[in-house]
Amino acid sequence: MFEIHNCAPQFIQQLINGVALGGLYALIALGYTMVYGIIELINFAHGDVYTLGSFISLSILGLIPLATISNPTVLGLIALAVIILAALLCGIIGVLIERLAYRRLRNAPRLAPLITAIGVSLILENIMQIWKGNSEVSFPQFLPDHWHQIGGVRFDDRSLMVVVVSLVCMILLNFFVFHTKLGKAMRATAQDRDAAQLMGINVNSTIAWTFFIGSALAGVAGFISGMYYGTTFFLNGYQAGLKAFTAAVLGGIGNITGAMLGGFVIGIIETMTSGCISDQWSEVAVFAILILTLVFRPSGLLGQQLPEKV
Amino acid sequence: MTQPVLALSGIETYYGRIQALRGVTLDVNEGEIVALIGANGAGKTTTLRTISGLLKPARGSVRFRGEDLAPYSADAIVRMGVVHSPEGRRIFPRMSVRENLELGAFARTDGSGIKNDLAEVLALFPRLSERMTQRGGTLSGGEQQMLAIARALMSQPKVLLLDEPSMGLSPILVDTIFSVIRDINKRGVTILLIEQNARKALQVASRGYVLETGAIVKAGTANALLNDDDVRKAYLGED
Numbered sequence: 001m002f003e004i005h006n007c008a009p010q011f012i013q014q015l016i017n018g019v020a021l022g023g024l025y026a027l028i029a030l031g032y033t034m035v036y037g038i039i040e041l042i043n044f045a046h047g048d049v050y051t052l053g054s055f056i057s058l059s060i061l062g063l064i065p066l067a068t069i070s071n072p073t074v075l076g077l078i079a080l081a082v083i084i085l086a087a088l089l090c091g092i093i094g095v096l097i098e099r100l101a102y103r104r105l106r107n108a109p110r111l112a113p114l115i116t117a118i119g120v121s122l123i124l125e126n127i128m129q130i131w132k133g134n135s136e137v138s139f140p141q142f143l144p145d146h147w148h149q150i151g152g153v154r155f156d157d158r159s160l161m162v163v164v165v166s167l168v169c170m171i172l173l174n175f176f177v178f179h180t181k182l183g184k185a186m187r188a189t190a191q192d193r194d195a196a197q198l199m200g201i202n203v204n205s206t207i208a209w210t211f212f213i214g215s216a217l218a219g220v221a222g223f224i225s226g227m228y229y230g231t232t233f234f235l236n237g238y239q240a241g242l243k244a245f246t247a248a249v250l251g252g253i254g255n256i257t258g259a260m261l262g263g264f265v266i267g268i269i270e271t272m273t274s275g276c277i278s279d280q281w282s283e284v285a286v287f288a289i290l291i292l293t294l295v296f297r298p299s300g301l302l303g304q305q306l307p308e309k310v
Numbered sequence: 311m312t313q314p315v316l317a318l319s320g321i322e323t324y325y326g327r328i329q330a331l332r333g334v335t336l337d338v339n340e341g342e343i344v345a346l347i348g349a350n351g352a353g354k355t356t357t358l359r360t361i362s363g364l365l366k367p368a369r370g371s372v373r374f375r376g377e378d379l380a381p382y383s384a385d386a387i388v389r390m391g392v393v394h395s396p397e398g399r400r401i402f403p404r405m406s407v408r409e410n411l412e413l414g415a416f417a418r419t420d421g422s423g424i425k426n427d428l429a430e431v432l433a434l435f436p437r438l439s440e441r442m443t444q445r446g447g448t449l450s451g452g453e454q455q456m457l458a459i460a461r462a463l464m465s466q467p468k469v470l471l472l473d474e475p476s477m478g479l480s481p482i483l484v485d486t487i488f489s490v491i492r493d494i495n496k497r498g499v500t501i502l503l504i505e506q507n508a509r510k511a512l513q514v515a516s517r518g519y520v521l522e523t524g525a526i527v528k529a530g531t532a533n534a535l536l537n538d539d540d541v542r543k544a545y546l547g548e549d
Contacts, residue, residue, distance in 0.1 A: 188416075194400065
């Protein structure tokens with residue numbers, strides 16, 4: 001059937017791979033959780049915005065004569081510029097999706113926007129299929145890659161980049177949400193939309209900004225996943241989206257810190273299962289966690305119930 | 311006479327197909343406290359929600375200082391100075407008392423003015439200054455009501471709409487809240503007050519309106535309403 005590996009020697013190695021994968025899931029999970037937090041919608045199109053991030057990065061990179069540049073600093077700056085551009089474009093796409101598909105349905109029964117989200121997801125997937133075709137597309141590996149060895153553990157610059165970029169994004173997001181005025185407006189709108197309006201908060205623009213930020217983070221994730229895996233595929237966002245959604249639920253949907261934690265936990269569980277049991281079981285493990293969380297702790301690891309009214 | 315600061319005329323508001331207000335007309339003059347009394351479901355809260363823009367009327371107009379509020383969204387109406395402290399307090403449960411108060415001043419940009427107002431509302435409600443870092447959801451009902459009023463004051467209201475400020479409070483707290491309402495009014499804030507506790511409301515108000523099934527059925531000075539036989543029977547619990 002399948003073999004069970006002895007994974008003890010490479011336990012730490014798998015842990016590092018898991019952290020890199022987890023950083024990616026965490027970035028995507030943030031968009032799910034922020035949007036759910038503010039309008040209680042599971043934005044099924046979010047995973048596809050992440051794939052769009054890869055595709056957009058790929059197209060921008062195609063415009064740059066990478067082969068003629070050898071200075072690593074310049075290449076690093078190019079990577080940074082592409083990340084920022086991909087984030088901006090994905091952010092704008094996220095805002096458009098909200099404006100065109102979800103806003104009118106904000107007060108409709110819950111099922112209507114949910115079905116719409118699935119529709120938007122299918123549209124994006126089909127657009128990407130037409131755009132880059134039915135097969136995997138390779139992603140240029142233009143950054144110099146070095147392997148590092150600490151003790152018995154090896155890791156390369158790519159995993160390091162995934163972890164660093166995702167951590168930086170999370171720190172920035174945390175600062176933004178808890179220490180800026182717009183962040184405060186987002187939290188207020190999430191807790192009580194009517195009351196937020198009565199504070200003079202423009203709820204429509206606050207929700208639009210939430211989509212912008214969530215989608216921009218997905219764009220960043222799209223770029224770094226292309227760099228990490230070296231390929232991309234129009235349906236990538238379907239699977240990654242479901243796993244990131246699982247991460248958001250595990251952390252407590254609506255909870256930003258929870259999404260980060262959930263992302264890392266899911267990433268580590270997935271690589272540990274692949275490494276210690278078998279590849280075929282990794283998804284079983286991930287989605288078993290989704291089911292177990294929903295059954296036994298629907299509010300998630302960090303979700304908590306406080307009385308809304310006394 | 312000078313024009314009223316807030317004027318509703320012929321307001322009809324619907325929830326879906328159900329008509330909640332059937333031609334509400336009322337005026338609030340600068341510096342007044344006006345009480346709007348009525349039974350549960352008479353449309354008191356709907357009236358306030360229509361003024362603050364959370365609901366839009368199908369017919370009729372809400373005018374603030376002569377300007378029709380129809381084109382303005384709820385958040386813009388707050389910025390104009392019509393501030394609504396909603397029924398059930400609606401404080402932000404997962405934010406600290408300080409953050410709740412800061413949100414009251416969300417639309418303002420005058421840093422030093424905000425600081426002064428914060429000191430003033432804390433002087434008005436000393437209990438809140440002991441609770442600044444506590445989450446809103448963990449406050450007692452009375453403290454939440456104080457926070458809701460304090461938060462509304464942070465928006466620099468010219469007209470303050472208060473929805474059931476005494477609901478669910480102990481008699482002592484009810485007295486405190488009503489004396490604060492008087493205080494706020496003395497500082498120049500015009501108040502439209504909705505209350506189940508009609509007697510208390512009419513005692514602080516200068517004028518009152520009685521709302522029944524979505525329409526104003528009586529209007530007059532507070533004293534006249536306190537002595538009106540129908541009002542006494544229906545709303546003051548007297549024979």
